[in-house]
Amino acid sequence: MQHTLARTAGVLLAGAIATGAALHAQKAAPMRIYFIDVEGGQSTLFVMPDHTSLLVDTGFPSNGGRDSQRIVDTAKKAGVSRIDYVLLTHYHLDHLGGVPELVAKIPVGTFIDHGDNRETVVPGTVRNYENYQAMLQSGKYKHIIVKPGDKLPIPGVDLTFLSAAGEVLDKPLPGAGQANATCSAPDNMPEGINTPDQAENAQSAGFEMNFGKLRILDLGDLTWDKERLLMCPANKIGHINLLIVSHHGSKPSSSPALIDGITPQVAIMDNGERKGGYVPVLDTIRTTLSKPDLWQLHYALEGGDQHNTGKAMIANPLSPEGEAAAKELAEGKPLPPPAPHANDAGNSITVEAYATGRFTVTNGRNGFAKTYQAK
Numbered sequence: 001m002q003h004t005l006a007r008t009a010g011v012l013l014a015g016a017i018a019t020g021a022a023l024h025a026q027k028a029a030p031m032r033i034y035f036i037d038v039e040g041g042q043s044t045l046f047v048m049p050d051h052t053s054l055l056v057d058t059g060f061p062s063n064g065g066r067d068s069q070r071i072v073d074t075a076k077k078a079g080v081s082r083i084d085y086v087l088l089t090h091y092h093l094d095h096l097g098g099v100p101e102l103v104a105k106i107p108v109g110t111f112i113d114h115g116d117n118r119e120t121v122v123p124g125t126v127r128n129y130e131n132y133q134a135m136l137q138s139g140k141y142k143h144i145i146v147k148p149g150d151k152l153p154i155p156g157v158d159l160t161f162l163s164a165a166g167e168v169l170d171k172p173l174p175g176a177g178q179a180n181a182t183c184s185a186p187d188n189m190p191e192g193i194n195t196p197d198q199a200e201n202a203q204s205a206g207f208e209m210n211f212g213k214l215r216i217l218d219l220g221d222l223t224w225d226k227e228r229l230l231m232c233p234a235n236k237i238g239h240i241n242l243l244i245v246s247h248h249g250s251k252p253s254s255s256p257a258l259i260d261g262i263t264p265q266v267a268i269m270d271n272g273e274r275k276g277g278y279v280p281v282l283d284t285i286r287t288t289l290s291k292p293d294l295w296q297l298h299y300a301l302e303g304g305d306q307h308n309t310g311k312a313m314i315a316n317p318l319s320p321e322g323e324a325a326a327k328e329l330a331e332g333k334p335l336p337p338p339a340p341h342a343n344d345a346g347n348s349i350t351v352e353a354y355a356t357g358r359f360t361v362t363n364g365r366n367g368f369a370k371t372y373q374a375k
């Protein structure tokens with residue numbers, strides 16, 4: 001009898017330990033990711049479980065400091081009073097532009113970039129880069145230049161750079177390297193893309209991040225030709241749970257070789273209503289075999305209801321100017337020039353992720369949320 005009791009107690013104890021371990025894993029602090037609306041640029045804030053912060057890009061300058069203010073407001077909401085790392089994927093205005101205003105509003109520890117500006121014939125890019133260099137030379141900030149294969153030493157995550165300065169990873173990530181069936185299909189690269197792309201988009205410092213069971217991909221504005229080097233003939237990236245859609249969903253990125261190869265589970269696009277959100281890219285993502293849920297920062301004007309994702313998963317509906325332009329388009333008239341619509345609500349999309357692979361995406365406009373298990 002005693003023997004049976006002891007055995008029962010042992011089973012109960014084992015059960016209690018197992019439940020406790022599961023509870024502990026779920027209760028362990030999450031990583032939070034904030035997709036800040038910078039109207040078609042990029043600004044994505046990662047706050048790690050230990051509160052280390054990584055900001056990927058800083059949005060546009062001007063507009064009354066709109067983007068830097070949205071970043072600072074988001075950091076405050078996230079309980080972050082200092083940004084530890086700012087990664088500038090490349091030197092275009094919609095990524096680097098917000099830097100001077102940002103550093104005037106919140107302390108920054110380290111800037112990370114791909115090295116020299118390669119777009120030396122475009123005056124705007126040259127100016128952005130020179131201003132940024134002058135800021136670095138103040139000596140107030142640490143500075144890291146990355147190359148493919150480099151890791152960023154952030155506790156709790158394993159972050160590997162896959163692309164930088166026009167180069168890509170030369171061997172597959174652990175567990176990747178399989179043949180990519182899409183590589184044998186005709187390329188069907190959209191017309192009007194420069195290849196090889198010598199400008200700054202193609203220099204983007206892009207990365208893959210592992211947080212427990214969750215795999216996240218952010219390639220900045222990396223272009224079709226570089227995607228091909230990463231994905232063909234062998235798929236060097238492998239399966240991705242959360243895709244931060246490259247280049248705001250613009251035409252020169254998100255080739256089928258990339259999207260079909262990484263089989264994304266969930267995709268989040270930082271498009272504006274008239275920047276990115278290119279119809280074939282919306283379709284490539286929504287119809288790839290893995291059928292990812294697509295979330296968008298904006299309703300893409302030219303996509304209409306047929307190509308945009310479901311309205312509950314769009315953070316910002318068309319502005320009044322966008323509504324008017326969409327009506328003209330539907331009537332067969334040419335699109336009027338875009339309005340700056342700098343004063344929209346700026347709703348964000350947030351992700352709360354656990355090392356167990358459970359992650360929840362929430363639309364900041366309506367609170368609509370979906371929980372996924374990384375698979």
Ligand SMILES: [Zn+2]
Nearest residue numbers: 041094221247
């Ligand atoms: Zn961009």
